[in-house]
Amino acid sequence: MRRVPQGAGSCRRVSAVPRALSVALSLVAVVAGAGGLPAAAQPIQAGPWWPLGPLGGSVLSLAPVPASAGTVWAGAPGVGVWKSIDAGASWVPKLLTAGDQTIVVADPVDPLTVYVGAGGGLFKSSNGGATWTLLRPAGQINALAAAPSSPQVLYEAETSARTDLQGVAGFVTSMWRSADSGTTWRELNLPYQAFVIDTVVVDPIDPNVLYVSGTAFYSDPVFFSLSSRDGGATWQYIDGPWSPLLVDPRRPSTLFAVSDGTVYRSDDGGASWSPAGPPHDTGFFALSLALDPASGALYAGGELLPTPRQGQIWKSRDGGLTWSLAHQRASAIVALAVLAGRVYAAADDVGLLVSGDAGGHWAAANPGIAAVPIVDITPDPQAAGTLYAAFSKASLPLGGLSAGARPRGAAKSTDGGVTWAPINQGLLDFHGFPQLVNRLVADPQSPGVLYAALSAGVFKSTDGGRSWLDAGGLGTPGPTWLMNDVVDLAIHPHDSRTLVVAGTSISGGTGAVAAISHDGGASWAQIPDMLGRDPYEPAKLGAVVFDPSSPTQLFVGGRDGLIMSFDGGASWARSGLALPSGQAITRLRMDADHVLYAVLAPGAHTLYRSADAGFSWTAIDGDLPAGSPVRDLLLDPRGAALYAGTDTGVYGSQDGGRHWVAHNEGLSDPRVTRLVADPTRPGVLYAGTPGGLFVSPAPSGTCIPGDTVLCLSRGRFAARLAWTLRHGASVASGAGHARPLAAGTGAFWFFSPDNDELLLKIVDGAAVNGHFWVFYAALSDVAYTLTLTDTATGEQRTYTNPAGKLTSFADTRAFSAASPATAGGFGGPAAGSTPLPPSASRPEVVALVEATAAGCVPAKNRLCLAGARFQVEVTWLLPGTASTPAAAVPLSPDSGAFWFFSPESEELVAKVVDGRPLNGHFWVFLAGLSDIGYTVTVTDTATGARKQYAKPPGALVSQADTSF
Numbered sequence: 001m002r003r004v005p006q007g008a009g010s011c012r013r014v015s016a017v018p019r020a021l022s023v024a025l026s027l028v029a030v031v032a033g034a035g036g037l038p039a040a041a042q043p044i045q046a047g048p049w050w051p052l053g054p055l056g057g058s059v060l061s062l063a064p065v066p067a068s069a070g071t072v073w074a075g076a077p078g079v080g081v082w083k084s085i086d087a088g089a090s091w092v093p094k095l096l097t098a099g100d101q102t103i104v105v106a107d108p109v110d111p112l113t114v115y116v117g118a119g120g121g122l123f124k125s126s127n128g129g130a131t132w133t134l135l136r137p138a139g140q141i142n143a144l145a146a147a148p149s150s151p152q153v154l155y156e157a158e159t160s161a162r163t164d165l166q167g168v169a170g171f172v173t174s175m176w177r178s179a180d181s182g183t184t185w186r187e188l189n190l191p192y193q194a195f196v197i198d199t200v201v202v203d204p205i206d207p208n209v210l211y212v213s214g215t216a217f218y219s220d221p222v223f224f225s226l227s228s229r230d231g232g233a234t235w236q237y238i239d240g241p242w243s244p245l246l247v248d249p250r251r252p253s254t255l256f257a258v259s260d261g262t263v264y265r266s267d268d269g270g271a272s273w274s275p276a277g278p279p280h281d282t283g284f285f286a287l288s289l290a291l292d293p294a295s296g297a298l299y300a301g302g303e304l305l306p307t308p309r310q311g312q313i314w315k316s317r318d319g320g321l322t323w324s325l326a327h328q329r330a331s332a333i334v335a336l337a338v339l340a341g342r343v344y345a346a347a348d349d350v351g352l353l354v355s356g357d358a359g360g361h362w363a364a365a366n367p368g369i370a371a372v373p374i375v376d377i378t379p380d381p382q383a384a385g386t387l388y389a390a391f392s393k394a395s396l397p398l399g400g401l402s403a404g405a406r407p408r409g410a411a412k413s414t415d416g417g418v419t420w421a422p423i424n425q426g427l428l429d430f431h432g433f434p435q436l437v438n439r440l441v442a443d444p445q446s447p448g449v450l451y452a453a454l455s456a457g458v459f460k461s462t463d464g465g466r467s468w469l470d471a472g473g474l475g476t477p478g479p480t481w482l483m484n485d486v487v488d489l490a491i492h493p494h495d496s497r498t499l500v501v502a503g504t505s506i507s508g509g510t511g512a513v514a515a516i517s518h519d520g521g522a523s524w525a526q527i528p529d530m531l532g533r534d535p536y537e538p539a540k541l542g543a544v545v546f547d548p549s550s551p552t553q554l555f556v557g558g559r560d561g562l563i564m565s566f567d568g569g570a571s572w573a574r575s576g577l578a579l580p581s582g583q584a585i586t587r588l589r590m591d592a593d594h595v596l597y598a599v600l601a602p603g604a605h606t607l608y609r610s611a612d613a614g615f616s617w618t619a620i621d622g623d624l625p626a627g628s629p630v631r632d633l634l635l636d637p638r639g640a641a642l643y644a645g646t647d648t649g650v651y652g653s654q655d656g657g658r659h660w661v662a663h664n665e666g667l668s669d670p671r672v673t674r675l676v677a678d679p680t681r682p683g684v685l686y687a688g689t690p691g692g693l694f695v696s697p698a699p700s701g702t703c704i705p706g707d708t709v710l711c712l713s714r715g716r717f718a719a720r721l722a723w724t725l726r727h728g729a730s731v732a733s734g735a736g737h738a739r740p741l742a743a744g745t746g747a748f749w750f751f752s753p754d755n756d757e758l759l760l761k762i763v764d765g766a767a768v769n770g771h772f773w774v775f776y777a778a779l780s781d782v783a784y785t786l787t788l789t790d791t792a793t794g795e796q797r798t799y800t801n802p803a804g805k806l807t808s809f810a811d812t813r814a815f816s817a818a819s820p821a822t823a824g825g826f827g828g829p830a831a832g833s834t835p836l837p838p839s840a841s842r843p844e845v846v847a848l849v850e851a852t853a854a855g856c857v858p859a860k861n862r863l864c865l866a867g868a869r870f871q872v873e874v875t876w877l878l879p880g881t882a883s884t885p886a887a888a889v890p891l892s893p894d895s896g897a898f899w900f901f902s903p904e905s906e907e908l909v910a911k912v913v914d915g916r917p918l919n920g921h922f923w924v925f926l927a928g929l930s931d932i933g934y935t936v937t938v939t940d941t942a943t944g945a946r947k948q949y950a951k952p953p954g955a956l957v958s959q960a961d962t963s964f
Contacts, residue, residue, distance in 0.1 A: 048665035049650075049687065050698035052417030054391070056351020056364070057371030057692075061104045062337035062344045066293075067858035068111030068890055070903055072337075072344060074352065075104035076371035079690050080669070081116055083129050084365075085741060085889050086903030087342060088354040091368030092740045093705055094668055094691065095129035103144045107151045110868075111858050111890040115154065115182065117141030122156055124182050127892045130739060130753035135182040139174075142214075143200040147207035148249065154178040155210060155232070156185075157197035173197055175212070177232055188232035192216055195224070199242075204249035204293075207231070211255070211270065213243040225257070227270055240264065240273040248319075249293045256298060256320065261285035263300050265320050276320025284312055290336035290343070297358060299326065301333030301345055311347055315359050326359035370669075374688030377676050378440040380464075382447040384680040385416045388423070388465060389693060390437035390452070409434025410452060412465050417693060426468030427452065427459060439489050444679075445496045451521065453486040458501055460521050471521030487558075490544040494551050496520070500527075500569065502541035502556050513541040514556045516569040527556065527563070528572055543598075545588035555614065557585030557598060562614055575614035580604065589633050595656075597642075602629040607644060609657055620657025634675035638682055645672030650687055650696075666704035667694055701792040710738035710746040712762045713772070716792055717815075719760055721748045723784040726803065736784070739891070742904040747891065750782065754892040758784070759909040761929050766817035774799075774814040777927030777958050779895070779911045781806045790815045808928045808956035855941050861885040863896035865912040866922060869942050872910045874898045876934040879953075886934070900932065910936065915962060924949075926959040940964065 061075035070087040081096040081104055098118030107113035116123045121137045122144070139160030147153035157175045173195055175188045195216035203209035208231040216222040223242035226235045241257030241264040248254040255266040256276065263286050265276035278284045278300065287302040297317055304310040313327040313336070327333075331348035338344070341358040344365070354365040372391045380386035390410050409424040424434040435454050443449035450461040452468065460471040485504040492498035497520045505513050514527035541558030552568040555575070562576030562585060579585070580603060587599035596610045598617070605619035606629045621630060625648045632645040642653045649664035650672055664670060669691030678684040687694045698704055703711035703718040710719040721736030736748030739756065744763060747756040757780040765773040774788060774797070783803040789796050797814050801807050856864035856871040863872040874886035886898035886908070895911040907930035915923040924938055926949055933953035939946045947964060951957050 048698050048704045049667040049694040049696045050702055050704065051370055051666075051668065052413075052686075052693040052695050053370055054372045054389070054411060054420040054692065055366040055368075055370055057369065058373070059346040059352055059369065059371055060335050061102060062335055062346065063104045063106040063114070064337055064339035064342070064344065065106045065111045066108045066339060068860075068888070070887070070889070071106075071111055072339075073104045073106055073114055074344075074346075074369065075102040075116065076369075077102045078119075078373065079371040081129070082369050083114075084368075087356070088344060088352065088365035089367070090742060090904065091366075092129070093368060094370075095125075096123065096132055097669060097671070097691070098123075101140055101142060103141060105144045105146050105154075107146060108148050109151050109858065112893060113151075113181075115144060115146065117144040117156060117158075122182065127754050128890060130749075130892065135178075136176075136185060142196055142198050143212070145200040145202050145210070147202040148204045150207040152179060152181045153202070153207040153231075154182055155200045155202065157200055157212065157214075159196050171196075173214075175200075175232060189234075191226070191235050191237075192224075199245050201245050201247050203247060203252050205252055209252070211238070211245055211247065213241075213245050213257070215242070223259070225270065238270040240266065240270060244289050246289050246291050248291060248296070250296060254319070256289055256291065258286045258289060258300075261287075261302065261305075263289065263320060277316065278314045278323040284314060287332060287334055288336045290338040292338045292341065292343075292358070294340045295358070297338070299336050299338055299343060299359065301336045303332035304328075313343075313345060313359065327353070327355070327362050329353075370692030372692055373690040374674060374693050375436070375438060376440050377674055377686045377688045377693060378442050378450075379676065379678045379680065379686070380442050381444045381679040382442075383414075385414060386464075387413045387417055387686070387693075388440045388442065388450060389413070389420070389688070390440045392436050410437050410440060410465065416699075417695060423461075423465030425466065426461075427454070429456075438485075438487050441489050441491055443491060443496045444493070449496070451489055451491070451499065453489040453501060453503070455485045458486055458489065458499075458521055472517065472524050487542040488544045490546055490554070492551055493546055493548050498568070500544045500546075500554060500556065502544050502558060504541075513558065514544070514563075525569075527569065543585050543588040545590050545596075547590050547594060549592050549594060553594075553613070555588050555590070555596065557588050559584035561585075562598070564614060576617070578615070578617045579608060586631075587633055589635050591635050591640075597633055597635070599630050599633050606630045607633065607657065620653075621660075622658075624651055624660050631671075631673045632675045634677060634685070637677050637679070643675050643685065645675040645687060647671050650675065663696070665706070666696075666698060668705075703789075703791050705738070705740065707737055708735040710740065710748065710760065712746060712760070713744055713764065716790065717762050717772070718789045718791055719746065719748075720787045720789075721758065721784055722787075723750050723757075723782050724803075725782050741889070741891070741897065741906060744904050745897075745906045747909070749892075750780065750784075754894055755913070756891055756895045756909065756911065757782070758786070759897065759906060759927055759929060760786070761905060762788075762814075763905065764817060765812060769812065770817050771813045772815040772817055773810065773812040775808075775810045775929040775956070777808040777909060777929050777956070778806055779909060779925040779927050779958070781960075788814070806925070806927075806958040806960050808958040810929075810931070810956050856939075858890065859888070861888055863888045863890060863898075863910060865894055865896060865910065866914055867893065869940060870912045870922070870924075871939040871941055872896070872912070873937045873939075874908060874910075874934055875937075876900050876907070876930075876932050877953075878932065883935075900930065900934075907932070908934065908936070910938075912938070912964075919962060921962060922964040924959075924961040924964050926957075928957045928959075931956055938964070 058076045059074045063073040065071040072084050074082045080094040080098050082091040084091045103117040105115045112128045113126050122135045123132045124135050125132050139158045141158045143157040145155045159171050159173050176185045178185045195214050197212050197214040199213040201211045209229050211227045213225040225238035225242050228235050241259035245257040253269045255270050257264050263276045264273040266273045283305050285302045285305045286300045290299045300314045311329050311332045314323045315326040316323045333345050333347050335346035343355040343359050345353040350364050352365040353362045355362045374391050376390040378388040411420040412423045413420045427435050429435050437452050437454045439453040441451045448464045452459045458471040459468040461468045486501050487503045489501045499517045502514045515524040517524045543557045545555050547553040553566050555564045563572050564575045565572045583600040583603040585598050589597040598608045600606045607621035608617040609620045610617045628646045628648040630644050630646050634643040644651045649670040651660040652663050653660045669689040671689050672687045674688030676686045685696045703715045705711045725732045739747040745761045748758045750757045758778045761775040763773045781804050784801050786799045856868045858864045875883045877883050889897040897906040898908045900907045909927045911925040913923045936949040
C-alpha cells in the first residue's frame with residue numbers, strides 16, 4: 001500500500017475558509033445529520049452478492065427532466081426507480097425500491113425534485129434521489145401528474161380495496177390534488193368510483209384544466225375520459241378515446257389519444273375526435289404516445305398485428321396527417337417519452353431504447369437497469385456456468401395494456417449470467433407471447449433435458465431449451481380432471497424418469513391438483529385428492545419434494561394441507577395437520593437426515609421444521625425480521641446451513657433455524673423470491689428478486705456498491721472515505737456516503753445528502769501512459785482519508801487531506817492498467833505528470849455588478865443553487881479554440897457539476913452554502929478535476945451581484961470564497 005501525502009503539493013485556495021467558521025458549520029452539520037441504521041450482522045459466507053441481470057425489463061414510466069440536459073428518470077412496476085444523468089447512456093444504481101405500480105413524474109422546473117407513486121404511497125425526493133420522503137400513504141397509485149405551468153400543483157389517482165355491507169370485496173377509486181408540492185392534499189369529487197383512472201394530463205398553461213381517462217367495470221369494461229376546468233371540482237364526460245392521452249403544449253386545445261389501438265386527434269379540447277393514423281392498412285396497434293414539446297413531432301409506439309412480437313414506433317411531423325416508420329424490433333413498445341429530439345422507448349424484449357436524433361437511429365440504453373422479476377433459477381448440473389431463468393413482467397395497470405401480467409418466459413446463460421438469450425420457442429401462447437413459467441427443472445442425469453412448469457401444463461426440452469414440446473398434455477382438459485396451472489415440479493433424485501407436479505384445479509371436486517409420471521412426462525396419473533377441501537373452491541397445491549435419502553418417500557403441499565407417500569406414489573396419506581390452517585404451503589424442502597421444512601404463506605409464522613415426516617411441526621422463524629415473510633428456503637448441500645429468502649433479504653442459520661444472521665451485502669433488491677445452490681460450484685448461491693438475479697460470493701475483481709462504497713470504472717475500483725473533525729478536545733469522525741454520478745465519476749457527502757464534499761473521478765489513461773488516472777476535488781477543508789482499491793488486482797492507494805486544506809489532486813500513475821490497448825476515453829488533453837503541480841498563481845476573482853435578475857432558471861449550461869438564488873455558469877477554453885459553455889449536472893439543492901467533453905467525466909463541482917448565520921455572507925466552493933482553463937460565473941439573482949472565478953490552464957484548483 002502506498003500513502004500519498006497532501007501537504008505542500010495541495011493547491012492554494014482563493015479565499016481560505018476561516019477555521020472557526022469551518023468547524024462551526026461542520027459541527028452543526030454533524031449534529032443535524034447524526035443517526036443512521038445499525039450495522040448489519042456478519043454474514044455466514046464471506047462473499048457478498050453481485051448482480052447478474054438480465055439488464056432491462058419492465059420499464060413503463062419514463063420522465064426526462066426539462067430543466068436538466070441529460071437527466072431522465074425510469075420506473076419499473078414492482079421493481080423500482082433509476083436515474084440517468086447522461087441521457088440514458090448509463091443509470092445510477094436503483095434509488096428507490098418500489099412495489100406494485102411505479103409511476104415517476106419529474107418536476108418540470110427543479111431538476112432535483114421528483115415524485116414516485118408506488119404501492120403504499122406517494123414519495124418525493126428534493127435532492128435528486130439521495131433521500132426520499134413519504135408524502136402520503138395511498139392505495140395503488142395508477143396516475144400522477146404535475147402541472148407544467150405551476151409545478152407545485154399535483155394530481156394523483158389511486159385505487160384502494162374495499163368491502164361492501166354484504167361482505168363483497170371490491171375496489172374504489174379516489175383522486176387528490178395538492179397546491180403546495182405535496183405537503184397538503186384534498187380529495188376531489190368524482191362522478192364514478194367503480195373504475196380505474198390510468199391517465200391524468202394537466203393543461204400546459206392552466207393548472208386547473210385537466211383530463212383523465214380510465215376503465216369502468218360493469219358487466220364488461222367500459223373505457224372513458226373526463227375533463228375538468230376548475231381543478232377537479234366539477235367534471236365533464238368526453239365522448240371519445242380513452243388512454244393514453246396527450247395535450248399539445250403549443251396548442252392546448254389539441255389533444256391526442258388512443259382508442260382500440262388507433263390514434264385520434266381533437267382540436268376542440270375533446271369535444272370531437274377524428275382518426276389520426278398511422279394508416280389502418282399497416283396493421284399497427286398503438287399502445288403509447290409521446291409528443292416533443294420543442295418540435296411538435298408526435299410518436300406512437302405499439303405492435304404490429306396479427307404478429308404482436310413485432311414492435312414498432314411511428315412518427316408524425318404534422319400532427320397525425322402523415323406518418324413514417326421510425327423503428328421496428330422484436331416486440332411491443334409499451335412506453336415512450338421525448339424531449340428536444342431525444343426519444344426514449346420501453347420495449348418488451350430489450351428494456352430501454354434511446355434515439356438522439358429524433359428517431360433516426362436507436363440503441364439499447366440499459367446499463368445499470370435490472371427490472372426483470374425472477375420467478376425461478378436453475379443451474380445446469382451438467383454444464384458449469386450454464387443457468388436457466390424463468391422471469392415475468394410485473395403487472396400493468398388495470399385498463400392499461402392488459403388486465404394483468406404480460407409474461408416474459410424463460411432465458412438461458414452460458415457464461416455464468418453475464419449475457420442471456422430467450423429460450424421460448426414452443427412456449428408461446430396463441431397471441432405469440434411467451435407464457436409465464438413457474439418452475440424450470442434440469443434433469444440431474446441427462447444433459448440438455450429440461451422441464452418447464454407453466455399454466456398450460458408441463459413442457460420438456462431435450463436440447464437445452466432451444467425447443468420445447470408439451471409433455472403428455474397435462475394442462476389439456478381431460479375426461480375426468482384438469483390441472484390448469486402447474487406450480488411446482490420435482491424429479492426423483494435417482495430415477496429422472498419419475499416426475500411429480502402440483503398445481504391448481506378449477507374443475508370442482510373431481511379436479512386433480514397433483515400428478516405423477518414414471519416415463520419422463522409422456523403420461524401422467526392423478527394423485528388422489530385427500531385434503532378435504534371445499535368442493536366449490538379451486539384447489540391449489542404448490543410444493544413438491546422427494547426425500548433425498550429415501551426416494552420412495554415424497555410430499556405434496558398447498559393451500560389445503562399436506563399429503564405424503566412412502567411407496568413412490570402408489571398410495572397416499574394425509575399429514576401436516578399440526579400446521580396452522582389457512583396458510584398455504586408454498587415450498588417444501590427435505591435434508592439427508594429426513595428433516596422436512598415447510599414455507600407457508602404470510603401469517604404469524606411462515607417457516608416450520610418437522611423431524612417426524614410432517615406429523616408435528618416447530619416454527620423456526622422466531623428471530624427473522626418481524627412481518628417479513630419467508631419466500632424460499634435453501635438447504636446448503638455442503639452441510640447443515642439453512643438460507644431463507646425473505647422480503648427483507650437473505651438470512652442464514654447454522655443451528656437448524658434457531659438463530660438467523662443477515663447476508664445482504666450488495667443485495668440491492670432485498671425481496672428474495674428464489675434461492676438456489678450451484679451444483680457445479682460448491683459454495684455459490686443464486687438469489688432471484690424482482691430486480692434481477694444475484695450471485696454470492698461476488699466474482700473476484702468486482703466492487704460491491706453500498707452506502708459508504710463508491711464503485712467506479714464499471715465496478716473495477718472501490719472508493720471509501722473516512723473523515724475526522726476536531727473541535728478543541730472533541731473529535732467527531734465518520735464514513736463518507738457514496739453518491740454514484742456516472743460510470744467513472746462519483747461523490748461523497750459527510751453530514752447531509754444535500755451537501756457533497758468531495759468529487760472523485762477515475763479515467764482509463766492506458767493509451768497515454770498505461771495507467772488509470774485518479775482525480776479528486778474537495779468542497780470541504782475537513783480532514784479525510786480516501787482509500788481506493790483495484791478489485792482486479794487488490795492494489796490500494798490511500799490519499800490523505802489534513803484539516804484546513806481545500807484540495808484538488810491528480811495522480812496519473814495511480815494504478816497500472818491491465819491492458820494498455822483497451823484504453824477508455826478521456827475526452828480532453830493528457831493531464832501531465834504525476835501528480836499535477838499546484839497552480840503557480842492564484843486564480844483570478846473578478847467582482848461584477850449588474851442589474852438584479854428575476855431569479856435562476858435551470859438550463860442545459862446553468863446550475864441553480866442555494867434555493868435557486870444563485871446562478872452558476874462555466875465556460876472552458878483550449879488553445880486555439882473558442883470559449884465553450886460547460887454542461888450542467890444538478891447534484892443537490894446546494895451543489896452541482898459541469899462536464900466539458902463527456903457526461904461520464906465531470907470536470908468541476910460547484911457548491912453554494914448559506915453562511916450568513918456565521919459571517920453574514922454566502923460561501924462559494926469550487927472543486928476542479930481538470931487542468932484545462934475555465935471561468936466560473938456566479939450570479940446572485942436576488943441582488944444582481946456577480947463574481948467570476950477564472951482558472952488558468954495547467955493546474956488543478958479547489959477554491960473557496962466565504963464573502964459573496
